[in-house]
Amino acid sequence: MIRTREAGTLRAADAGTTVTLAGWVARRRDHGGVTFLDLRDGSGVVQVVVRDMESVHDLRNEYCVAATGEVRPRPEGNANPDLATGEVEVVVETVEVLSEAAPLPFPIDEHKSSNINEEVRLRYRYLDLRREDMAANIRTRARVTRVIREVMDENGFFDVETPYLTRATPEGARDFLVPVRLQPGSWYALPQSPQLFKQLLMVGGLERYYQIARCFRDEDFRADRQPEFTQLDIEMSFVEQEDVLALAEKIYQRIWSRVAGVEIPLPLPRMTYVEAMARYGSDKPDVRFGQELVELTGYFQGTEFRVFQAEYVGAVVMPGGAGQTRKELDGWQDWAKARGARGLAYVVFDAETGEARGPVAKNLSAEHLAGLAEAVGAVAGDAVFFAAGGKTASQELLGAARLEIGRRGGLIDESRWAFLWVVDFPMFEPLTDDKGEFAGWHAVHHPFTSPTPEWLEGFDKDPGSALSNAYDLVLNGTELGGGSIRIHRREVQQRAFEAIGLSQEEAESKFGFLLDAFNYGPPPHGGIAFGLDRTVALITGADTIRDVIAFPKTASGGDPLTGAPAPITPEQRKEAGVDFTPKPKASAAPAAE
């Protein structure tokens, strides 16, 4: 090794020893006769004292250097309590430049972090990764995956890799496609998840599978979505829901214990989907604060206000919301319209008198107004927002308003880790066409999800009510992951396909290999998959998963560092066969896609 010690590990006890360090110049303080260098390596920073001014005169920030010298206690009164190595310094005669650095495109060593343009950070990601926060995030990510592998190993799981070049899946997200040179006109798809392969592994008798797998989805991106992302993917045979949840809890408890130093009490709380929607207006509720939704459908029965003559009427209270200006209150209307609602009706309770005011108040009867504050749990000075209409849509609007209220009002306890299972999801949701008319059923989770035991016989007779054996793990309002017990009987799978309007022929052509496999004694099985990027983002406090991925992409799918995606040459086009025009097949081919 070029160095004998890591800079960040030096302590008072090392005084008197001679060490060779190697790292980067984080900062230089030149006093004319003496120069102090902050030398940074992967372990941290230590102060290097140089008196031979010749050797440091040309040093600049982020030069890569090696320095040999004696570790000494700092002179009386010169210790720096802000540094782990602040008790000591390394006194060297000369410093060797291993490589020079050009002037930097943005500051690496900052006394306070500023928001550097993300595009510049990504173009120079190798410099961005030297910055304190990013360096810590990437290391934390590795700790998380190490803990995961440890727990999986302790519980008898086998890490199995599945193909990245596979077949397009008909349901779900848009696939990324890869042309196949040897078969022009045919394309691989990158997997949206290893879902089908892990079920095949169960048929294969592996019993306990896991993989830290890359997944690919060609959809629009968000702060917590990238075109390629990483899942902890798990599948188990001969298990019931309780077994999967118990394993997942073990994994997350260990991660938080080892990486965050926080002991999460088990078992984690659970909530049904119906309850989550009713109380929080979300299937991934943030339970770190109150302001639960209040259903008022019954309360407003018989009202003459036509807006409230609806399938569902609900409300959410904004504490102190009566103090908002008219402009702020109107702002909520725009906010609601931006997410496709007609508006967000409100009533404010006068801070002095408690009197209900606002445009909606005029439309309500004296009785309805008189009891309103009590019905919704509001006090003088509060505002109440209402949503009326379809139940799910109204609950979701109120749920979004609740989150906004929590954010604006500082009601969220940021120190909490609020884990929560959401269970008993509906098996299907209605699909609507362009006119908003019912157009069939759609699997909420995926079409291999088993109904709960009670719905095993009747799920296809009443798809709108059937519950599935699916579960989501939620943390602080973010979906960490989800899974289900799968259907393992061919006959049940057939009925599930029929319920979502997938004919036997279509099912055969798309999932035939899975259905074939299910002819050979498939074990009962189930599993779960977790978003590793989101998990690490939460535990590090990162604002976006881009900050916990070494080389992420921008919102338009580009990578400013490599310039990907890039045009291809005509030769590549030709060779890849991307322009191949398939011959129209005879009408006899049933599986034509």
Add this chain to the structure above:
RNA sequence: GGUCCUGUAGAGCAGUUGGAGUGCUCGCCACCCUGUCAAGGUGGAGGUCGCGGGUUCAAGUCCCGUCAGGACCGCCA
């Protein structure tokens, strides 16, 4: 596909109702300085105001378009 925000020196920002020379902090370059740790001091360099068009006597500022980055809606089994 839609809505919104941002784009001014290498970085972070300011720039008023359109009005004479676009400014501040950090960084960069040169020099001074022997105990700093966000070192300090003196001097200096560095700008197609994202790009294109329009309105105007006059545009960093107003309008239209476009590109890039970001947030959100749709989408993401």
